[in-house]
Amino acid sequence: xxxxxxxxxxxxxxxxxxxxxxxxxxxxxxxxxxxxxxxxxxxxxxxxxxxxxxxxxxxxxxxxxxxxxxxxxxxxxxxxxxxxxxxxxxxxxxxxxxxxxxxxxxxxxxxxxxxxxxxxxxxxxxxxxxxxxxx
Numbered sequence: 001x002x003x004x005x006x007x008x009x010x011x012x013x014x015x016x017x018x019x020x021x022x023x024x025x026x027x028x029x030x031x032x033x034x035x036x037x038x039x040x041x042x043x044x045x046x047x048x049x050x051x052x053x054x055x056x057x058x059x060x061x062x063x064x065x066x067x068x069x070x071x072x073x074x075x076x077x078x079x080x081x082x083x084x085x086x087x088x089x090x091x092x093x094x095x096x097x098x099x100x101x102x103x104x105x106x107x108x109x110x111x112x113x114x115x116x117x118x119x120x121x122x123x124x125x126x127x128x129x130x131x132x133x134x135x
Contacts, residue, residue, distance in 0.1 A: 015062065017062075017068035020065065020068055021075065023060070024072045024075075025072070027080075028076040029079050030080075031049045035083075035084055043101060046081070046084050046108075047107070047108025047109075048108070051108070051112050053112070054113065055119065057073065057116060058116040058117075058119035059119060059123075063123065066120045066123045067120055069119070069120045070113050073116045077102075077105075085097035085098045086100070
């Protein structure tokens with residue numbers, strides 16, 4: 001029996017370490033703006049949206065650069081938190097809102113970073129094993 005035609009395929013980009021950082025930061029910044037517009041800057045919604053971005057970043061980065069995924073995740077969380085963070089007038093008010101948002105949403109930050117780290121670790125071990133078998 002012959003297999004049927006292939007179904008729809010999911011994108012499988014291979015980003016460099018820098019590309020994965022830019023993807024993660026840009027995605028979180030855009031999601032922060034969407035959260036601001038649609039949900040009135042709900043930090044819980046922002047935290048929930050952070051998790052799939054971390055997973056995609058860890059899955060889409062190249063094998064050799066996979067250890068950058070858990071590094072760029074917290075940076076992207078902070079970058080995306082800028083439009084969501086409540087702040088008074090001026091730069092100092094915005095920075096205080098950012099620090100408060102980072103402190104109160106640390107669970108989402110650690111959860112997403114841990115998820116990216118675990119995926120990156122598994123992918124790295126598999127990548128090293130494949131390279132050892134080849135040589």
